[in-house]
Amino acid sequence: MGKSYNIAVIPGDGTGPEVVAEGVKVLNAAAARFGFNLDYTDYSLGGEHYKATGEILNDDTIDRLKKADAIFLGAIGHPDVKPGILEKGLLLKLRFTCDQYINLRPVRLYEGVYTPLKDKTPADIDFTVVRENTEGLYAGAGGFLKYGTPDEVAIQESINTRKGVERCIRFAFEYTRNRNKRKKLTLCGKTNVLTFAFDLWERTFHDVAKEYPDIETDYAHVDAICMWMVKNPEWFDVIVTDNMFGDIITDLGAMIQGGMGVAAGGNINPEGVSMFEPIGGSAPKYTGLGVINPIAAIMAGSLMLEHLGESAAADAIEQAAMTAIKKDLKSVEARKMGMSTAEVGARVAAYVAQS
Amino acid sequence: MGKSYNIAVIPGDGTGPEVVAEGVKVLNAAAARFGFNLDYTDYSLGGEHYKATGEILNDDTIDRLKKADAIFLGAIGHPDVKPGILEKGLLLKLRFTCDQYINLRPVRLYEGVYTPLKDKTPADIDFTVVRENTEGLYAGAGGFLKYGTPDEVAIQESINTRKGVERCIRFAFEYTRNRNKRKKLTLCGKTNVLTFAFDLWERTFHDVAKEYPDIETDYAHVDAICMWMVKNPEWFDVIVTDNMFGDIITDLGAMIQGGMGVAAGGNINPEGVSMFEPIGGSAPKYTGLGVINPIAAIMAGSLMLEHLGESAAADAIEQAAMTAIKKDLKSVEARKMGMSTAEVGARVAAYVAQS
Ligand SMILES: CC(C)[C@H](C(=O)O)[C@@H](O)C(=O)O
Ligand SMILES: CC(C)[C@H](C(=O)O)[C@@H](O)C(=O)O
Numbered sequence: 001m002g003k004s005y006n007i008a009v010i011p012g013d014g015t016g017p018e019v020v021a022e023g024v025k026v027l028n029a030a031a032a033r034f035g036f037n038l039d040y041t042d043y044s045l046g047g048e049h050y051k052a053t054g055e056i057l058n059d060d061t062i063d064r065l066k067k068a069d070a071i072f073l074g075a076i077g078h079p080d081v082k083p084g085i086l087e088k089g090l091l092l093k094l095r096f097t098c099d100q101y102i103n104l105r106p107v108r109l110y111e112g113v114y115t116p117l118k119d120k121t122p123a124d125i126d127f128t129v130v131r132e133n134t135e136g137l138y139a140g141a142g143g144f145l146k147y148g149t150p151d152e153v154a155i156q157e158s159i160n161t162r163k164g165v166e167r168c169i170r171f172a173f174e175y176t177r178n179r180n181k182r183k184k185l186t187l188c189g190k191t192n193v194l195t196f197a198f199d200l201w202e203r204t205f206h207d208v209a210k211e212y213p214d215i216e217t218d219y220a221h222v223d224a225i226c227m228w229m230v231k232n233p234e235w236f237d238v239i240v241t242d243n244m245f246g247d248i249i250t251d252l253g254a255m256i257q258g259g260m261g262v263a264a265g266g267n268i269n270p271e272g273v274s275m276f277e278p279i280g281g282s283a284p285k286y287t288g289l290g291v292i293n294p295i296a297a298i299m300a301g302s303l304m305l306e307h308l309g310e311s312a313a314a315d316a317i318e319q320a321a322m323t324a325i326k327k328d329l330k331s332v333e334a335r336k337m338g339m340s341t342a343e344v345g346a347r348v349a350a351y352v353a354q355s
Numbered sequence: 356m357g358k359s360y361n362i363a364v365i366p367g368d369g370t371g372p373e374v375v376a377e378g379v380k381v382l383n384a385a386a387a388r389f390g391f392n393l394d395y396t397d398y399s400l401g402g403e404h405y406k407a408t409g410e411i412l413n414d415d416t417i418d419r420l421k422k423a424d425a426i427f428l429g430a431i432g433h434p435d436v437k438p439g440i441l442e443k444g445l446l447l448k449l450r451f452t453c454d455q456y457i458n459l460r461p462v463r464l465y466e467g468v469y470t471p472l473k474d475k476t477p478a479d480i481d482f483t484v485v486r487e488n489t490e491g492l493y494a495g496a497g498g499f500l501k502y503g504t505p506d507e508v509a510i511q512e513s514i515n516t517r518k519g520v521e522r523c524i525r526f527a528f529e530y531t532r533n534r535n536k537r538k539k540l541t542l543c544g545k546t547n548v549l550t551f552a553f554d555l556w557e558r559t560f561h562d563v564a565k566e567y568p569d570i571e572t573d574y575a576h577v578d579a580i581c582m583w584m585v586k587n588p589e590w591f592d593v594i595v596t597d598n599m600f601g602d603i604i605t606d607l608g609a610m611i612q613g614g615m616g617v618a619a620g621g622n623i624n625p626e627g628v629s630m631f632e633p634i635g636g637s638a639p640k641y642t643g644l645g646v647i648n649p650i651a652a653i654m655a656g657s658l659m660l661e662h663l664g665e666s667a668a669a670d671a672i673e674q675a676a677m678t679a680i681k682k683d684l685k686s687v688e689a690r691k692m693g694m695s696t697a698e699v700g701a702r703v704a705a706y707v708a709q710s
Contacts, residue, residue: 162504193602222602
């Protein structure tokens, strides 16, 4: 028997539990096929839990989560809870307290998936965004002056540290080297306007680049990056950027790769506990209908196994999901799959078992 | 004889002078056809001027520009000048000192123009972005702590005032009402993370909305807006947002409407002098080759006449450009037009004269 991993599972809100169930189904198939063991501990966190208990995430829970080998997250977000509460109190708090300083978002168009872009094939849309995940505008720093008056001023601060920027950029260089595709890393910033924040980013990028002479480097403003993602996604191999720009371009990336049904990401602390999630949100209107696509959660499981070192199993899951998309699913969009959430999970699990 | 307008012309760098020349050609045709007068004063500003004189923009020049009826700008940006210098010292400085608090970007797909999006027609891509143009992350506020050390911190501040946000939102509501299409205004923000800046934006939006019961309002996070612009651009009528998000989504908008060859914008101070520009940049590599598309500059001229109250002439220019795109240009992309920059200008001017 192989290794054993403790997986903390946070099904969360809305359709989160449904897709997590399918993710676990597929993870179990992979564990059986590749000879390792997954022990799950469920954590009841999210909007329902908050409404019932008034609590979002306590220190004891954080301590226990930190001891897991990885966290598998469904979705956070509840229609009855004011925007910001759960995002800041749970999702961002986990990213911050677990120091998950990388948000890793592979953007890959799988065969058979509809992209809204003309003339683009799977060969054209295949890059990864490395987003800084603990700093920048997400610091939560800022405040109000003369709140509620005609003279009000609201300030929001982007805080960037050399340490935080450097470890992110270094991760991106390593990732680009190991990805072993075009070996090109593009810094996405706004050096001509954000002359403090991106001056630090650019200097650091330049410094670290010296250690990676095998990696081609490039720079583009965030506005140009958005244009090229739509017009020439084939130009990109790996993109590294700050938290806010990363938030924007990863969602744009999710759309060009086919949408929320397929897009997954990892919140990574290479020295601590990492968290993997489908990026689609809780989709309240689809809750309980069995119409949501679990492929994104399944892909999050694949990213998690890759991170845990179970590369063969991770690849098998990705291949199995690709097969299901190509052979079985009518569409990767919710409601249009031609089969139920559970059927998709079962199909992918079966392909993994046969792999 | 009709009215007379003093137009300050800043041809600027790279291909700026070439496209401005065609813009002026078409403006003159419109003036002749619709019976008004345009007096141009050229201002030699930009990278070349800076390199030759060490000066970017002095107070005397600003005073003279402020007395014009409008400013017609080509492009700013020079390969030999460090990024940020000309942008901050000239373009942003003009926007700020002239208090051009609105950046207005119509996003419209013209018939015959290639959009990178599948299944979208001119009926689907027809919205306007109202971008705040004097505040937010563009304030230039921030600084460094322990610069150049491993402990460095770089801070960039987004400063938002009730006054600045309110006048922008009010402009957007008025614009939506007068645009008279779907009468829907969408606020683009990030309320769940930028809980200071967009709290002010959201409260202000809500307050002002009460005065416009005929306008449907909507809110979306910037990441979602980017996704929908690519997947469902037909959902939008008018979008209002802050300076930084506006910068990003207007360039994304430019791409889906066919790129830099057609996209124009206005920097508007309803009570002062406004400035109109093609948004393509100085495109150094195409300078002097006669291969750049002047349609964007021509459209900037149309926006300028609209702003000056010459609506019939503005419409005639837009129609003439549409005709040229449909009948004469092989493509709206630089180098691929099938005719020269000057020929495109001449063709559009001829259509205006015949209109
Ligand atoms: C839910 C929200 C706080 C979050 C973010 O902005 O980071 C999400 O959009 C994401 O990208 O994971
Ligand atoms: C050149 C640059 C400073 C400018 C901006 O960021 O506003 C440009 O991108 C724009 O959108 O007009």
